[in-house]
Amino acid sequence: MNVPNSSTSEGIRKCLKERILDDMLGAFNSFKEEEEEENGEGVLSQSAFEWRVLILDDVTTKVVSSAVGMADLMAERSITSVESILKSREPQPEREAIYFISPTNEKAIRALIDDWDVSETNDDEKGDSNEEEQKKKKKKKKIALFGNKKYNSNNKKESKKKPTNPYRAAHVFFSSPVQKETLLRLQQTANLIRHLKTCKEVYAEFQVNDSRSFSVDYAGALPALFGERGRTLGECVDACSTRLSTMLSTIGELNANVRYKKGAMNEDGEIIGRNACEAVARQTEYLLSNMREKKSTDEETKRTNGSVSSNLGTCGDTSTCEVLILDRSFDYVAPIIHEWTYEAIIHDLLNVPNSVYTYSINTKKGVEEKIAKLDEKDALFVELRHAHVAKVMGDLFEKGRIENEANQKNASNSDIKRMVQALPETLARRAKLSIHTSIAAELNHVLNVCDLALIGRMEQMVAFGEATSKDIIHLLSSPPSSVVDNANGGGSNAPSTITIEQMLPAAEKLRLLMIYAATHPEKIDEQEALKWIQASGLTEKDIDTVVKLEQLGAKIRKTDATTSKSTRMNRPRVDERLKAPSSNQSEASFDRFVPRVAAIVRELDGNSLSPDDFPSCSVLPSFTNEANGKNSDGAKTFQDGTNIRVGDDGSKSSGSNFSARPQTKLGRWALHARSGSAIPDVPSRTGTPDSFTEDDMEKKRKIKKKRLIVFVLGGVTRGEIREGFHLSEELDRDVFIGGTNILNPEAFIGDLMSMEGSLTLQSPSRVLSSPSPPLLPDVALGQLHPSTPPPHQHSHLKTQNANIASPEATKSPQMDPKELEKLLSGLEEL
Known part of the structure; x- marks a missing residue:
């Protein structure tokens, strides 16, 4: 997107990339150039092309990978490998190491100290200037040449015990301000201080x-x-x-x-x-x-x-x-309601951890799995990411049609020459088009299977007060669109026993209830909760999750003072x-x-x-x-x-x-x-x-x-x-x-x-967090109730066993027939 007055066309990403490549890693090249200028040499010396090792912890690994690629590190800053400080590493005493770690990461600080916590009796580092030591070394070499077996066996044992430094030198960069206590700990490692060439704060601890x-x-x-x-x-x-x-x-x-x-x-x-x-x-x-x-x-x-x-x-x-x-x-x-733009709906409905999409292709060797990174290096993704998903599907279809017509067109010799020259670009463009066509097909499948088009429209109506709980329950008890389409197309006239509630994942039903409760204050009590459980198949734990919205300021539970006026005045702004x-x-x-x-x-x-x-x-x-x-x-x-x-x-x-x-x-x-x-x-x-x-x-x-x-x-x-x-x-x-x-x-x-501390429906008051809460072990975030499949598993859903709905419950939801017809026809065209 072309935004005027931007400091850079790439915004924050480019700033972070420059901070890493120029402010942190670029200092070494500048140092070499200064040496060459002082020496009066007109060409680069061998040391200017020296390879180095970049060592990161779990915090800085995410920082670097979000803005810089391995190709950038190798081509621009002579980084031969990137390693984790928390894993075992092979010593590379011929190369310098660049440590980029968080000063608050205790494991990383401990690993840095352990890397250089070696014995100081190293013959290559001490006594080289001492003439007596040099003579002893020469004498030992002569003895070795004459085949002194006793000396050779002892020397092998000593060499095994003799410690070596992991790297030739160390450059330490901290991602945020470092405490004096941490620096004092590093100063106590004499071998590290002896080989330390750089110690700076970089101020880059975000993604x-x-x-x-x-x-x-x-x-x-x-x-x-x-x-x-x-x-x-x-x-x-x-x-x-x-x-x-x-x-x-x-x-x-x-x-x-x-x-x-x-x-x-x-x-x-x-x-x-x-x-x-x-x-x-x-x-x-x-x-x-x-x-x-x-x-x-x-x-x-x-x-x-x-x-x-x-x-x-x-x-x-x-x-x-x-x-x-x-x-x-x-x-x-905002965190609950469905967003219908391309990037948002991908991360909502599909499994794309760290924006990495996995897909399969057919090759001569069989089906192979491939991965694609959905980021700003993908020009097609940048073009489509903020467009409505329906428009994206139409645009992809049109782009595919144009590519097919280009293949079938008779080309002259000059056209063929231009096509050959543009072949790499054409192949890359078609590969990206194939990836996003696969994503669109998967999204379309999920939307159709779960009837999310009807759910999404109902969410918008609920958020703006145009639908009530009766409308939601009526929708859930209605037959899916696929059943209605089959009936209209001359299929079986027998009444369907399948409802949207049975086809819809529990996570989607929970989100719909949360939107209703958040935008309709003071509506939930024990009787209302029981009604929702019976109509939607949700559990008491799901209802507790809805009530926990009160800890964010929402007014969920009905109180003795609840009136129609108080409900109307407490409605949040939408x-x-x-x-x-x-x-x-x-x-x-x-x-x-x-x-x-x-x-x-x-x-x-x-x-x-x-x-x-x-x-x-x-x-x-x-x-x-x-x-x-x-x-x-x-x-x-x-x-x-x-x-x-x-x-x-x-x-x-x-x-x-x-x-x-x-x-x-x-x-x-x-x-x-x-x-x-x-x-x-x-x-x-x-x-x-x-x-x-x-x-x-x-x-x-x-x-x-x-x-x-x-x-x-x-x-x-x-x-x-x-x-x-x-x-x-x-x-x-x-x-x-x-x-x-x-x-x-x-x-x-x-x-x-x-969140700890469930809020019961009987109590209108609640106890919020204390100033000094006790610590809890880390909780696996994003893990829903076992009976609640995550959104990206929609395509693997099976119809749940449920009681047969009554004839009244199978009626279509009370919506404007013309609008509903337009909505369904629009999705069919995709």
């Missing part, structure tokens, strides 16, 4: 997901913040703030204005989320201030002797970017996407829901976030409105004098012909903000950026804007990452969205299940 999203790889954050027990809050805050600060350093944003979502109180007077947003924000600001101080010291030293360079970001007197820290309580619907008139209505019915983060980023862009609900903890003054492209009255001014004013209702007026993006309307319940909500009631503006004209974009390019960075404690969804790309183009500035981990629905539900 990039793509050019505009990142993760700090802390999957246990949600239970730690919202559960009664789990990892200590201090451990979570320290890890997240440290890694977030290294990300800001890597992209050169030390002068960040750090803001956070103020914690809301629950009915028991406790802060939801344990006030972690503020804790992470203040700790991040403290770490950034330390980095700024170190940067200033390095610059002063450099001015003094000109020999010190720093890999930190720039320093100044004002903030250069906006950082907003949220927790998962700000939007607990933003709806307003499609352009030319948009496909079938796609729009699945794509109405907009993650809450989109509206928040727009308010952050417009300087309209409440300072009371989103306070700042930074000490640096922020940019003025003029520097952000706005006048004091809130109107945007371009260099050509065009003024665009954003009114109270979100509408725009200007003195020129400015074609604005189509604005979104609020959901039916968005007018009723939850009591005590930290999100103000302002209209959101969402849509596709296609309605911007080139002249409008050229005007906006003239204004340089600072970056907007959103960090979500508890994980960020693929839908929220997609909105970051759209907002970058719409707002004409870098918008980076990250979190403690990249969430999919399965992982989110697994985190909820792992």
Whole structure:
């Protein structure tokens, strides 16, 4: 995606790649060149091409692999191999070792010390300058030549005992700030200090997901913040703030204005989320201030002797970017609801760990399994990733048709010559097309088998208050679309005993119930829970998982004070996407829901976030409105004098012909903000950026804007990452969205299940996390109830045994027949 005013076309990924290849590994080549200049040699010496070994721990392995490939390491930085510090390694005393480890990884620190904890009585290192020792060595060699068997046998025994260093020298780089205690431990290993050539802090302890999203790889954050027990809050805050600060350093944003979502109180007077947003924000600001101080010291030293360079970001007197820290309580619907864009639905329904897709091909040797990495190196994936899945399937079909026509076309001699020259590119393009066609076919199979088209449309209706629990139960008790199609096509007229509830995986039914409970406050009690269990086949444990949404701030259980008015006022805000008139209505019915983060980023862009609900903890003054492209009255001014004013209702007026993006309307319940909500009631503006004209974009390019960075404690969804790309183009500035981990629905539900302290339906009150919770062993995240198959196993489902539904239960759901017909016909065409 071409986003104006981006510092780099590859965003965060390129920044991290430069940090690793240039700031860390590039220092060695610079050192060699300096030596050659001093020696007056015009050609590179043999030492400049010296191969080295890169040694990583489990933390830095993920950091490096997310941005750098092995080909880059070998070609640009002479890295011959990459090894794990926690595994046994063969000594390579002829090569230098580069250690890149996390200073908080105790196992890695211990392994580094063990590597160099050898005896210091090495004849090759000591006494070489002593003439007497040299004479003794020569004498021993003469004896060996005359065949002294006694000496040879003793020498072999001694050589076995004589320790050797694993590498010729060591370069140690830490991924985050290192404690003095750790350095003191390293200093006690004399052999390491003797061979240590480099010891630096690199400040790179995060992973990039793509050019505009990142993760700090802390999957246990949600239970730690919202559960009664789990990892200590201090451990979570320290890890997240440290890694977030290294990300800001890597992209050169030390002068960040750090803001956070103020914690809301629950009915028991406790802060939801344990006030972690503020804790992470203040700790991040403290770490950034330390980095700024170190940067200033390095610059002063450099001015003094000109020999010190720093890999930190720039320093100044004002903030250069906006950082907003949220927790998962700000939007607990986004991790549950189905997203229908290509990348999001792949990670929802298919098994693609670490974005690696496994597929099979037929060869002469038989069926072989292949893997494909779905990342930004795949141009076709980048083109399709944020498009609706229905459009993707149509585009892939059209691309395949064009390729087939090109094969059948009669070519002239000149055409054949061009085809031969372009053969490698053609084969690569067709290979990618084949991979994504296979993905689309698998997605289509899952969607049809589980009737997810009907489920997805029902989710959107439930989220916006257009469907009730009766509609959901009616849908679950209806026959699947395949049965209805067979009946309409002249099949058997016998009443079907198969219902959607029987065909649908338990995980999908649980998600549908969670969306209903989250958007219909105070509706669940014992009687209602029993009704859901009977209608959907869910278990009591599943109902407990739904109730645990209360620990994120949702109001799930019915209380004695529940009334229709309180239910209406406690409904959470849900933003709806307003499609352009030319948009496909079938796609729009699945794509109405907009993650809450989109509206928040727009308010952050417009300087309209409440300072009371989103306070700042930074000490640096922020940019003025003029520097952000706005006048004091809130109107945007371009260099050509065009003024665009954003009114109270979100509408725009200007003195020129400015074609604005189509604005979104609020959901039916968005007018009723939850009591005590930290999100103000302002209209959101969402849509596709296609309605911007080139002249409008050229005007906006003239204004340089600072970056907007959103960090979500508890994980960020693929839908929220997609909105970051759209907002970058719409707002004409870098918008980076990250979190403690990249969430999919399965992982989110697994985190909820792992939260300690079940909330019974009888008790309207709850006990939230204590300030100092006891430690628990690590929980396998993303593991659903044994009876609940994960989403990516849809294609292996079997029909469950169930009681035969009554004739009334087999009726079609009460939907608009015309809309339902359009929806089904649209999927059939795929």
